[in-house]
Amino acid sequence: MNAETIKSLVSIFLAAILTENYILNKFLGICPFLGVSKKLNTAVGMSVAVTAVMVISTAVTWPIYTYILTPAGLTYLQTIVFILIIAALVQLIEIILRKFIPSLYNALGIYLPLITTNCAVLGVTMLVIEKGAADPTFGYVQALVNAFGSGIGFLVAMVLFAGVRERLEFCDIPKSLRGLPITLVAASLVAVSFLGFSGLVDGLLGA
Protein backbone atom coordinates (compact mmCIF):
# COMPACT_ATOMS: atom_id res chain seq x y z
CA MET A 1 0.00 0.00 0.00
CA ASN A 2 1.70 3.17 -1.11
CA ALA A 3 1.47 6.65 0.35
CA GLU A 4 -1.04 7.76 -2.25
CA THR A 5 -3.53 5.02 -1.29
CA ILE A 6 -3.18 5.78 2.41
CA LYS A 7 -3.75 9.44 1.72
CA SER A 8 -6.87 8.69 -0.27
CA LEU A 9 -8.14 6.39 2.50
CA VAL A 10 -7.62 9.10 5.13
CA SER A 11 -9.40 11.54 2.86
CA ILE A 12 -12.35 9.13 2.42
CA PHE A 13 -12.48 8.55 6.17
CA LEU A 14 -12.49 12.26 7.06
CA ALA A 15 -14.93 13.11 4.30
CA ALA A 16 -17.35 10.45 5.57
CA ILE A 17 -17.22 11.97 9.04
CA LEU A 18 -17.31 15.68 8.28
CA THR A 19 -18.46 16.63 4.80
CA GLU A 20 -20.66 13.63 4.00
CA ASN A 21 -22.06 13.09 7.46
CA TYR A 22 -25.03 10.78 7.05
CA ILE A 23 -27.20 12.50 9.61
CA LEU A 24 -26.27 16.13 9.17
CA ASN A 25 -25.54 16.29 5.45
CA LYS A 26 -27.55 13.47 3.89
CA PHE A 27 -30.36 13.50 6.47
CA LEU A 28 -30.48 9.72 6.77
CA GLY A 29 -31.03 8.00 10.10
CA ILE A 30 -32.95 10.93 11.56
CA CYS A 31 -35.16 8.59 13.59
CA PRO A 32 -32.44 7.40 15.99
CA PHE A 33 -30.90 10.88 15.84
CA LEU A 34 -34.03 12.36 17.40
CA GLY A 35 -35.14 9.33 19.35
CA VAL A 36 -32.01 8.09 21.09
CA SER A 37 -30.04 11.29 21.58
CA LYS A 38 -31.65 12.26 24.87
CA LYS A 39 -28.83 10.84 26.94
CA LEU A 40 -25.16 10.71 26.16
CA ASN A 41 -24.55 7.07 27.07
CA THR A 42 -27.48 5.70 25.08
CA ALA A 43 -26.41 7.85 22.12
CA VAL A 44 -22.91 6.34 22.26
CA GLY A 45 -24.29 2.80 22.59
CA MET A 46 -26.55 3.22 19.59
CA SER A 47 -23.78 4.78 17.50
CA VAL A 48 -21.31 2.00 18.26
CA ALA A 49 -23.90 -0.58 17.26
CA VAL A 50 -24.67 1.34 14.06
CA THR A 51 -20.96 1.61 13.19
CA ALA A 52 -20.45 -2.12 13.62
CA VAL A 53 -23.50 -2.95 11.52
CA MET A 54 -22.49 -0.47 8.79
CA VAL A 55 -19.01 -1.99 8.40
CA ILE A 56 -20.20 -5.60 8.52
CA SER A 57 -23.11 -4.94 6.12
CA THR A 58 -20.83 -3.25 3.63
CA ALA A 59 -18.34 -6.08 3.94
CA VAL A 60 -21.08 -8.52 2.91
CA THR A 61 -23.19 -6.49 0.46
CA TRP A 62 -20.27 -5.23 -1.67
CA PRO A 63 -19.13 -8.72 -2.77
CA ILE A 64 -22.71 -9.88 -3.24
CA TYR A 65 -23.42 -6.89 -5.47
CA THR A 66 -20.16 -7.18 -7.41
CA TYR A 67 -20.01 -10.95 -7.82
CA ILE A 68 -23.67 -12.03 -7.86
CA LEU A 69 -26.01 -9.21 -8.82
CA THR A 70 -23.84 -7.46 -11.46
CA PRO A 71 -22.92 -10.55 -13.52
CA ALA A 72 -26.53 -11.73 -13.38
CA GLY A 73 -27.78 -8.32 -14.51
CA LEU A 74 -29.98 -7.96 -11.45
CA THR A 75 -28.64 -4.67 -10.11
CA TYR A 76 -32.20 -3.34 -9.94
CA LEU A 77 -32.81 -5.79 -7.05
CA GLN A 78 -30.15 -4.00 -4.99
CA THR A 79 -32.53 -2.46 -2.43
CA ILE A 80 -34.47 -5.63 -1.67
CA VAL A 81 -31.39 -7.83 -1.45
CA PHE A 82 -29.55 -5.32 0.75
CA ILE A 83 -32.47 -4.99 3.18
CA LEU A 84 -32.64 -8.77 3.40
CA ILE A 85 -28.93 -9.07 4.12
CA ILE A 86 -28.83 -6.24 6.66
CA ALA A 87 -31.80 -7.68 8.56
CA ALA A 88 -30.21 -11.13 8.65
CA LEU A 89 -26.85 -9.70 9.72
CA VAL A 90 -28.34 -7.68 12.56
CA GLN A 91 -30.11 -10.79 13.82
CA LEU A 92 -26.87 -12.75 13.59
CA ILE A 93 -24.94 -10.09 15.51
CA GLU A 94 -27.66 -10.10 18.15
CA ILE A 95 -27.46 -13.88 18.58
CA ILE A 96 -23.66 -13.84 18.79
CA LEU A 97 -23.60 -10.93 21.24
CA ARG A 98 -26.13 -12.61 23.51
CA LYS A 99 -23.94 -15.68 23.65
CA PHE A 100 -20.50 -14.15 24.07
CA ILE A 101 -20.90 -10.59 25.40
CA PRO A 102 -24.17 -10.59 27.37
CA SER A 103 -23.27 -7.34 29.10
CA LEU A 104 -22.97 -5.51 25.77
CA TYR A 105 -26.14 -7.24 24.59
CA ASN A 106 -28.03 -5.93 27.61
CA ALA A 107 -26.52 -2.49 27.20
CA LEU A 108 -27.54 -2.24 23.54
CA GLY A 109 -30.96 -3.68 24.34
CA ILE A 110 -33.55 -2.38 21.91
CA TYR A 111 -31.05 -0.53 19.70
CA LEU A 112 -29.85 -3.58 17.81
CA PRO A 113 -33.27 -4.54 16.42
CA LEU A 114 -33.89 -0.86 15.66
CA ILE A 115 -30.86 -0.81 13.39
CA THR A 116 -32.47 -3.42 11.16
CA THR A 117 -34.67 -0.72 9.71
CA ASN A 118 -32.17 2.12 9.92
CA CYS A 119 -31.97 3.91 6.59
CA ALA A 120 -28.46 5.19 7.31
CA VAL A 121 -27.15 1.61 7.18
CA LEU A 122 -28.96 0.93 3.93
CA GLY A 123 -27.77 4.30 2.64
CA VAL A 124 -24.12 3.50 3.34
CA THR A 125 -24.25 0.13 1.60
CA MET A 126 -25.94 1.59 -1.47
CA LEU A 127 -23.94 4.80 -1.75
CA VAL A 128 -20.55 3.07 -1.57
CA ILE A 129 -21.63 1.03 -4.57
CA GLU A 130 -22.61 4.21 -6.40
CA LYS A 131 -19.20 5.63 -5.56
CA GLY A 132 -17.49 2.46 -6.70
CA ALA A 133 -19.30 2.68 -10.05
CA ALA A 134 -18.30 6.31 -10.52
CA ASP A 135 -14.67 5.97 -9.50
CA PRO A 136 -12.65 2.90 -10.57
CA THR A 137 -10.08 3.43 -7.77
CA PHE A 138 -12.87 3.13 -5.19
CA GLY A 139 -12.64 -0.57 -4.29
CA TYR A 140 -13.55 -2.92 -1.46
CA VAL A 141 -11.07 -1.45 1.06
CA GLN A 142 -12.22 2.08 0.27
CA ALA A 143 -15.83 0.98 0.71
CA LEU A 144 -15.07 -0.45 4.15
CA VAL A 145 -13.19 2.68 5.22
CA ASN A 146 -16.08 4.79 4.01
CA ALA A 147 -18.56 2.66 5.97
CA PHE A 148 -16.45 2.90 9.11
CA GLY A 149 -16.09 6.66 8.67
CA SER A 150 -19.84 7.00 8.18
CA GLY A 151 -20.40 5.13 11.45
CA ILE A 152 -17.96 7.40 13.26
CA GLY A 153 -19.71 10.39 11.66
CA PHE A 154 -22.98 9.02 13.03
CA LEU A 155 -21.33 8.79 16.46
CA VAL A 156 -20.01 12.35 16.27
CA ALA A 157 -23.40 13.73 15.28
CA MET A 158 -25.20 11.75 18.00
CA VAL A 159 -22.75 12.74 20.74
CA LEU A 160 -22.78 16.39 19.71
CA PHE A 161 -26.53 16.47 19.62
CA ALA A 162 -26.91 14.58 22.90
CA GLY A 163 -24.84 17.35 24.48
CA VAL A 164 -27.07 19.98 22.89
CA ARG A 165 -30.21 18.24 24.10
CA GLU A 166 -28.94 17.80 27.64
CA ARG A 167 -28.46 21.56 27.76
CA LEU A 168 -31.85 22.15 26.19
CA GLU A 169 -33.39 20.41 29.22
CA PHE A 170 -32.42 23.33 31.42
CA CYS A 171 -33.45 26.09 29.03
CA ASP A 172 -36.53 28.21 29.40
CA ILE A 173 -38.22 27.34 26.12
CA PRO A 174 -41.47 28.95 24.93
CA LYS A 175 -44.34 26.60 25.65
CA SER A 176 -45.32 26.05 22.03
CA LEU A 177 -41.79 25.02 21.10
CA ARG A 178 -41.17 22.57 23.93
CA GLY A 179 -40.29 18.99 23.06
CA LEU A 180 -39.88 17.97 19.45
CA PRO A 181 -40.13 21.43 17.81
CA ILE A 182 -37.12 22.87 19.62
CA THR A 183 -35.27 19.61 19.03
CA LEU A 184 -35.78 19.97 15.29
CA VAL A 185 -34.68 23.61 15.39
CA ALA A 186 -31.54 22.63 17.30
CA ALA A 187 -30.91 19.76 14.87
CA SER A 188 -31.08 22.09 11.87
CA LEU A 189 -28.64 24.50 13.54
CA VAL A 190 -26.18 21.66 14.14
CA ALA A 191 -26.62 20.60 10.51
CA VAL A 192 -25.91 24.13 9.31
CA SER A 193 -22.74 24.21 11.41
CA PHE A 194 -21.60 21.02 9.67
CA LEU A 195 -22.06 22.75 6.34
CA GLY A 196 -18.99 24.75 7.27
CA PHE A 197 -16.85 21.66 6.80
CA SER A 198 -17.60 21.40 3.08
CA GLY A 199 -14.40 21.63 1.06
CA LEU A 200 -12.34 21.21 4.23
CA VAL A 201 -11.07 17.69 3.55
CA ASP A 202 -9.98 18.42 -0.01
CA GLY A 203 -8.20 21.54 1.18
CA LEU A 204 -6.51 19.68 4.05
CA LEU A 205 -5.02 16.89 1.99
CA GLY A 206 -4.56 18.91 -1.18
CA ALA A 207 -6.31 16.28 -3.22
Add this chain to the structure above:
Amino acid sequence: MNEILFAVLIVAGIGLIAGIGLAVASIVFAVPKDEKAEKITEMLPGANCGACGYSGCSGYAAALSKGEAKPGLCAPGGAETAQEISAFLGIASSSMEKKVAMVRCMGSYDVTSDKMEYQGIHSCSAAALLAGGVTSCQFGCMGLGDCARVCPYGAIEVCNGMARVDPKRCRACSLCVAACPKGLITLVPYKKQAVVRCSNCEKGAATMKVCKIGCIGCKKCEKTCPQQAIHVENFHAVVDPEKCIGCGACAEACPRHCISMTEDMV
Protein backbone atom coordinates in the same frame (compact mmCIF):
# COMPACT_ATOMS: atom_id res chain seq x y z
CA MET B 1 -40.38 -15.01 -18.18
CA ASN B 2 -36.97 -16.51 -17.66
CA GLU B 3 -35.64 -13.21 -16.39
CA ILE B 4 -38.29 -12.96 -13.70
CA LEU B 5 -37.73 -16.57 -12.68
CA PHE B 6 -33.99 -15.99 -12.49
CA ALA B 7 -34.41 -12.87 -10.33
CA VAL B 8 -36.83 -14.65 -8.02
CA LEU B 9 -34.45 -17.60 -7.70
CA ILE B 10 -31.46 -15.40 -6.88
CA VAL B 11 -33.30 -13.41 -4.20
CA ALA B 12 -34.92 -16.56 -2.79
CA GLY B 13 -31.51 -18.22 -2.73
CA ILE B 14 -29.94 -15.34 -0.83
CA GLY B 15 -32.89 -15.33 1.56
CA LEU B 16 -32.62 -19.07 2.05
CA ILE B 17 -28.90 -18.90 2.79
CA ALA B 18 -29.44 -16.06 5.26
CA GLY B 19 -32.31 -17.95 6.90
CA ILE B 20 -30.34 -21.18 7.22
CA GLY B 21 -27.39 -19.21 8.55
CA LEU B 22 -29.57 -17.63 11.21
CA ALA B 23 -31.18 -20.94 12.13
CA VAL B 24 -27.78 -22.60 12.51
CA ALA B 25 -26.46 -19.64 14.51
CA SER B 26 -29.43 -19.70 16.86
CA ILE B 27 -28.73 -23.37 17.59
CA VAL B 28 -24.95 -23.07 17.81
CA PHE B 29 -25.01 -19.91 19.93
CA ALA B 30 -28.07 -20.85 21.99
CA VAL B 31 -27.98 -19.41 25.47
CA PRO B 32 -29.01 -21.96 28.10
CA LYS B 33 -32.02 -20.61 29.93
CA ASP B 34 -32.58 -21.07 33.63
CA GLU B 35 -35.72 -23.24 33.55
CA LYS B 36 -36.04 -23.20 37.31
CA ALA B 37 -36.09 -19.40 37.35
CA GLU B 38 -38.66 -19.35 34.55
CA LYS B 39 -41.00 -21.64 36.45
CA ILE B 40 -40.66 -19.52 39.57
CA THR B 41 -41.38 -16.41 37.52
CA GLU B 42 -44.66 -18.00 36.49
CA MET B 43 -45.58 -18.61 40.14
CA LEU B 44 -44.93 -14.99 41.09
CA PRO B 45 -47.75 -12.49 40.60
CA GLY B 46 -45.94 -10.62 37.84
CA ALA B 47 -46.65 -7.20 39.25
CA ASN B 48 -42.97 -6.21 39.10
CA CYS B 49 -43.57 -3.99 42.11
CA GLY B 50 -40.08 -4.39 43.54
CA ALA B 51 -41.30 -4.89 47.11
CA CYS B 52 -38.94 -7.90 47.39
CA GLY B 53 -35.93 -5.68 46.75
CA TYR B 54 -35.05 -7.22 43.37
CA SER B 55 -35.50 -5.79 39.92
CA GLY B 56 -38.94 -7.14 39.15
CA CYS B 57 -40.35 -10.63 39.39
CA SER B 58 -37.82 -12.21 37.02
CA GLY B 59 -34.95 -10.75 39.06
CA TYR B 60 -36.38 -12.22 42.26
CA ALA B 61 -36.98 -15.55 40.51
CA ALA B 62 -33.35 -15.65 39.33
CA ALA B 63 -32.13 -14.96 42.88
CA LEU B 64 -34.48 -17.63 44.23
CA SER B 65 -33.28 -20.26 41.79
CA LYS B 66 -29.67 -19.52 42.69
CA GLY B 67 -30.55 -19.82 46.37
CA GLU B 68 -29.59 -16.21 47.07
CA ALA B 69 -33.03 -15.15 48.21
CA LYS B 70 -35.62 -16.58 50.56
CA PRO B 71 -39.19 -17.28 49.52
CA GLY B 72 -41.68 -15.10 51.34
CA LEU B 73 -40.24 -11.76 50.29
CA CYS B 74 -43.03 -11.35 47.78
CA ALA B 75 -45.63 -9.20 49.49
CA PRO B 76 -48.24 -9.25 46.70
CA GLY B 77 -47.99 -13.04 46.34
CA GLY B 78 -48.45 -13.51 50.06
CA ALA B 79 -48.32 -16.77 51.94
CA GLU B 80 -49.71 -18.85 49.07
CA THR B 81 -46.93 -17.93 46.67
CA ALA B 82 -44.31 -18.34 49.36
CA GLN B 83 -45.52 -21.87 50.09
CA GLU B 84 -45.75 -22.75 46.42
CA ILE B 85 -42.20 -21.60 45.77
CA SER B 86 -40.87 -23.29 48.90
CA ALA B 87 -42.49 -26.54 47.82
CA PHE B 88 -41.02 -26.17 44.33
CA LEU B 89 -37.54 -25.44 45.64
CA GLY B 90 -37.84 -28.11 48.34
CA ILE B 91 -36.92 -25.83 51.24
CA ALA B 92 -38.74 -24.99 54.43
CA SER B 93 -41.29 -22.28 53.94
CA SER B 94 -40.93 -19.19 56.01
CA SER B 95 -44.15 -17.97 57.50
CA MET B 96 -45.61 -14.95 55.84
CA GLU B 97 -48.24 -12.87 57.49
CA LYS B 98 -50.82 -11.29 55.24
CA LYS B 99 -50.82 -7.53 55.49
CA VAL B 100 -52.83 -4.68 54.08
CA ALA B 101 -52.12 -1.02 53.59
CA MET B 102 -53.94 1.42 55.86
CA VAL B 103 -54.34 5.15 55.47
CA ARG B 104 -53.91 6.73 58.90
CA CYS B 105 -56.19 9.69 58.24
CA MET B 106 -59.92 10.17 57.90
CA GLY B 107 -59.72 13.81 56.88
CA SER B 108 -62.50 13.95 54.31
CA TYR B 109 -63.98 17.23 53.13
CA ASP B 110 -66.64 16.85 55.86
CA VAL B 111 -64.18 17.19 58.72
CA THR B 112 -61.32 19.27 57.32
CA SER B 113 -61.25 22.25 55.01
CA ASP B 114 -58.87 23.34 52.29
CA LYS B 115 -56.70 26.27 53.24
CA MET B 116 -56.09 27.32 49.65
CA GLU B 117 -57.53 26.90 46.20
CA TYR B 118 -54.87 24.64 44.72
CA GLN B 119 -54.53 24.83 40.95
CA GLY B 120 -51.10 23.25 40.51
CA ILE B 121 -50.09 19.81 39.31
CA HIS B 122 -52.61 17.21 40.39
CA SER B 123 -50.22 15.36 42.65
CA CYS B 124 -49.83 15.07 46.42
CA SER B 125 -46.06 15.35 46.32
CA ALA B 126 -46.30 18.64 44.38
CA ALA B 127 -49.04 20.06 46.60
CA ALA B 128 -47.16 19.06 49.76
CA LEU B 129 -44.40 21.50 48.81
CA LEU B 130 -46.78 24.43 49.10
CA ALA B 131 -47.10 25.59 52.72
CA GLY B 132 -47.44 22.04 54.03
CA GLY B 133 -50.19 20.94 51.71
CA VAL B 134 -53.67 21.85 50.63
CA THR B 135 -55.65 20.59 53.60
CA SER B 136 -56.09 22.56 56.80
CA CYS B 137 -54.34 19.74 58.68
CA GLN B 138 -50.72 19.68 57.56
CA PHE B 139 -50.40 16.00 58.50
CA GLY B 140 -53.53 14.86 56.70
CA CYS B 141 -54.48 13.26 53.42
CA MET B 142 -54.80 15.79 50.60
CA GLY B 143 -56.79 13.46 48.40
CA LEU B 144 -54.87 14.15 45.20
CA GLY B 145 -54.32 10.44 44.66
CA ASP B 146 -50.57 9.76 44.38
CA CYS B 147 -51.20 6.46 46.19
CA ALA B 148 -54.12 5.52 43.94
CA ARG B 149 -52.00 6.12 40.84
CA VAL B 150 -49.10 3.90 41.93
CA CYS B 151 -51.34 1.05 43.10
CA PRO B 152 -51.02 -1.74 40.52
CA TYR B 153 -54.15 -3.46 41.81
CA GLY B 154 -56.61 -0.56 41.83
CA ALA B 155 -57.07 -1.07 45.56
CA ILE B 156 -56.96 2.59 46.51
CA GLU B 157 -59.58 5.12 45.62
CA VAL B 158 -59.84 8.75 46.56
CA CYS B 159 -63.30 9.64 47.72
CA ASN B 160 -64.49 12.88 49.29
CA GLY B 161 -60.92 14.16 49.62
CA MET B 162 -59.33 11.17 51.28
CA ALA B 163 -57.72 7.95 50.14
CA ARG B 164 -59.24 4.63 51.11
CA VAL B 165 -57.76 1.17 50.71
CA ASP B 166 -59.88 -1.79 49.73
CA PRO B 167 -58.36 -4.54 51.93
CA LYS B 168 -59.67 -7.28 49.65
CA ARG B 169 -57.78 -5.93 46.68
CA CYS B 170 -54.67 -4.76 48.52
CA ARG B 171 -51.65 -7.08 48.11
CA ALA B 172 -49.39 -5.11 50.47
CA CYS B 173 -46.75 -4.29 47.86
CA SER B 174 -46.07 -1.08 49.81
CA LEU B 175 -45.78 1.12 46.72
CA CYS B 176 -48.35 3.49 48.21
CA VAL B 177 -46.39 3.64 51.47
CA ALA B 178 -43.50 5.12 49.54
CA ALA B 179 -45.73 7.35 47.39
CA CYS B 180 -47.49 9.24 50.18
CA PRO B 181 -45.59 12.49 50.88
CA LYS B 182 -47.21 12.69 54.31
CA GLY B 183 -46.20 9.13 55.26
CA LEU B 184 -49.80 8.35 56.15
CA ILE B 185 -49.92 4.82 54.79
CA THR B 186 -48.54 1.87 56.74
CA LEU B 187 -48.92 -1.88 56.44
CA VAL B 188 -50.91 -3.59 59.17
CA PRO B 189 -51.65 -7.29 59.69
CA TYR B 190 -54.85 -8.49 58.04
CA LYS B 191 -56.94 -9.24 61.11
CA LYS B 192 -59.63 -7.67 63.19
CA GLN B 193 -57.95 -4.89 65.08
CA ALA B 194 -58.24 -1.26 66.06
CA VAL B 195 -56.65 1.36 63.83
CA VAL B 196 -56.21 4.99 64.79
CA ARG B 197 -57.02 6.90 61.64
CA CYS B 198 -55.20 10.09 62.50
CA SER B 199 -51.55 11.08 62.33
CA ASN B 200 -51.71 14.64 63.62
CA CYS B 201 -48.62 15.35 65.73
CA GLU B 202 -49.85 18.62 67.20
CA LYS B 203 -51.39 19.21 70.59
CA GLY B 204 -55.09 18.60 71.03
CA ALA B 205 -56.13 22.24 70.84
CA ALA B 206 -54.29 22.77 67.56
CA THR B 207 -55.71 19.56 66.11
CA MET B 208 -59.26 20.58 67.03
CA LYS B 209 -58.89 23.78 65.03
CA VAL B 210 -58.03 21.99 61.78
CA CYS B 211 -60.06 18.76 61.94
CA LYS B 212 -63.38 17.79 63.46
CA ILE B 213 -62.33 14.21 64.19
CA GLY B 214 -58.55 14.41 64.65
CA CYS B 215 -56.98 12.61 67.61
CA ILE B 216 -56.38 15.05 70.46
CA GLY B 217 -54.32 12.66 72.55
CA CYS B 218 -56.81 12.50 75.43
CA LYS B 219 -55.57 8.99 76.40
CA LYS B 220 -59.07 7.63 77.00
CA CYS B 221 -58.28 4.72 74.69
CA GLU B 222 -55.03 4.07 76.53
CA LYS B 223 -56.92 3.73 79.80
CA THR B 224 -59.69 1.58 78.31
CA CYS B 225 -57.51 -0.95 76.50
CA PRO B 226 -57.38 -4.27 78.40
CA GLN B 227 -54.15 -5.28 76.63
CA GLN B 228 -52.22 -2.02 76.85
CA ALA B 229 -52.04 -2.17 73.07
CA ILE B 230 -52.73 1.50 72.43
CA HIS B 231 -50.53 4.40 73.45
CA VAL B 232 -50.42 8.11 72.75
CA GLU B 233 -47.19 9.06 70.99
CA ASN B 234 -46.57 12.50 69.47
CA PHE B 235 -50.02 13.67 70.58
CA HIS B 236 -51.92 10.96 68.73
CA ALA B 237 -52.81 7.39 69.63
CA VAL B 238 -50.96 4.48 68.02
CA VAL B 239 -52.04 0.83 68.15
CA ASP B 240 -49.58 -2.01 68.56
CA PRO B 241 -51.12 -4.60 66.19
CA GLU B 242 -49.28 -7.47 67.89
CA LYS B 243 -51.02 -6.82 71.19
CA CYS B 244 -54.39 -5.71 69.85
CA ILE B 245 -57.10 -8.38 70.20
CA GLY B 246 -59.75 -6.43 68.37
CA CYS B 247 -62.14 -6.04 71.30
CA GLY B 248 -63.24 -2.62 70.14
CA ALA B 249 -63.22 -0.97 73.59
CA CYS B 250 -61.01 1.91 72.45
CA ALA B 251 -63.20 2.67 69.44
CA GLU B 252 -66.21 2.97 71.73
CA ALA B 253 -64.36 5.13 74.22
CA CYS B 254 -62.90 7.57 71.68
CA PRO B 255 -64.65 10.94 71.96
CA ARG B 256 -63.42 11.97 68.51
CA HIS B 257 -64.43 8.74 66.71
CA CYS B 258 -61.08 8.44 64.94
CA ILE B 259 -60.48 4.83 65.98
CA SER B 260 -62.11 2.21 63.79
CA MET B 261 -62.06 -1.56 63.64
CA THR B 262 -60.68 -3.22 60.52
CA GLU B 263 -63.78 -5.35 59.96
CA ASP B 264 -66.16 -2.46 59.42
CA MET B 265 -63.89 -0.43 57.19
CA VAL B 266 -64.66 -0.08 53.55
